Amino acid sequence: xxxxxxxxxxxxxxxxxxxxxxxxxxxxxxxxxxxxxxxxxxxxxxxxxxxxxxxxxxxxxxxxxxxxxxxxxxxxxxxxxxxxxxxxxxxxxxxxxxxxxxxxxxxxxxxxxxxxxxxxxxxxxxxxxxxxxxxxxxxxxxxxxxxxxxxxxxxxxx
Numbered sequence: 001x002x003x004x005x006x007x008x009x010x011x012x013x014x015x016x017x018x019x020x021x022x023x024x025x026x027x028x029x030x031x032x033x034x035x036x037x038x039x040x041x042x043x044x045x046x047x048x049x050x051x052x053x054x055x056x057x058x059x060x061x062x063x064x065x066x067x068x069x070x071x072x073x074x075x076x077x078x079x080x081x082x083x084x085x086x087x088x089x090x091x092x093x094x095x096x097x098x099x100x101x102x103x104x105x106x107x108x109x110x111x112x113x114x115x116x117x118x119x120x121x122x123x124x125x126x127x128x129x130x131x132x133x134x135x136x137x138x139x140x141x142x143x144x145x146x147x148x149x150x151x152x153x154x155x156x157x158x
Contacts, residue, residue, distance in 0.1 A: 035118040042115035047108075051084035065092045071101045080104055106131075 051062035062068070062084040069082035080101060087093035099107075110131070117127050 038111060038114040038118055042111040047083045048081050051086055053086045054088040055086065062086075063092070066094045069094065069097050069099070071099060071104060073101045083107075 045059075048068075049061065050059055051066070053060070053063070063086060066084050066086065068084060070079050071082055072079050078101075082094070082096045082099045082104065085095040087095050114127060
């Protein structure tokens, strides 16, 4: 019985469930599954017309009980539709309702960054490198870590 496939357009990502052993045998590495996941959400998934639904386990239109939220940019010049990420534990709840214009942009940037790094064959260490606020890049914060004062200042500025 096949129970998992990320996309018909990607490399075959199939797992066969063996009921007598109570486990699945997967034919794709975890690394390949992760690369496919990142590429899918960076390039193929339509954040305006589709929803993320763990319960459904497939691509599709958003649940009609959940409406898209709208976020305005800080200057009010543009509006963006917030993605629908269905809460698997609370029906009708969109986990992305708390997103802001800045967090939506960061989500999209991070998927694009991860997809690029995966395409280049970059190491997991590079992929998992923590994000640093742009105004602090090159000022030693990434190497030394943020102290309380810098975090407070960053939260006020960003």
